[in-house]
Amino acid sequence: MSDKPSELPEVDELVQQAAREVDRTLIRWALSLSPLDRLRAAVSSAASLRALRDAKSNER
């Protein structure tokens, strides 16, 4: 999968500029995982962020 993307669709200059600023280290880390492990990491991160957000809300 995703060995090499086929023809990429046109994206505007703003998106291209933002893409150049994306931290590639994180992408390389994600690519080092298996697809289902990527999914688990993504769900786990979302849960952690939600817990942080909820904790912040409770402080108010």
Place this chain on the structure above:
Amino acid sequence: MPSPTNADVGALVRRLVDAGVEFIVVGGAAAVLHGAPITTEDLDIVHRRTPENVSRLKNVLEELDAYVRELANRRLAPQESALLGEGHVLVSTRLGPLDCLGTLVDGRGFEDLLSHSESIEDEGSEFRVVDLSTLIDIKTKTGRAKDRLMLPVLVALAEELEGSKD
């Protein structure tokens, strides 16, 4: 809806595969499966809307105690007729939220997306995910803020994958 800490989207994928449900992963989970380092809390799929496949999907949903989200104070099981239609059936399951999309916002359904999808094999399961360029195309066209935010990461990922082949 189960707590996101209890969600196991990977297990949800495997349950669908094991039951023989034909589907294509789209949305944030598709981006993650390709290698985008983003978060996601649910699984979006476009399923084949044949009676046989919808029946298989419905069985899995029943096994996972699925109920339609956003029905205040009511736990309604998803209806087969809704799953056969072009609309979206958004459910909570014991393994996490699952969005069953009859078609995407641009009207494309399972058959339309099939040639724009790739097969993934992992942990003994084989399933299909929309390809990265189509995902970028979809996210560009929806125009929603959260999709626009994801675009730079997807483009960077595509560049990284392209670079790794050189």
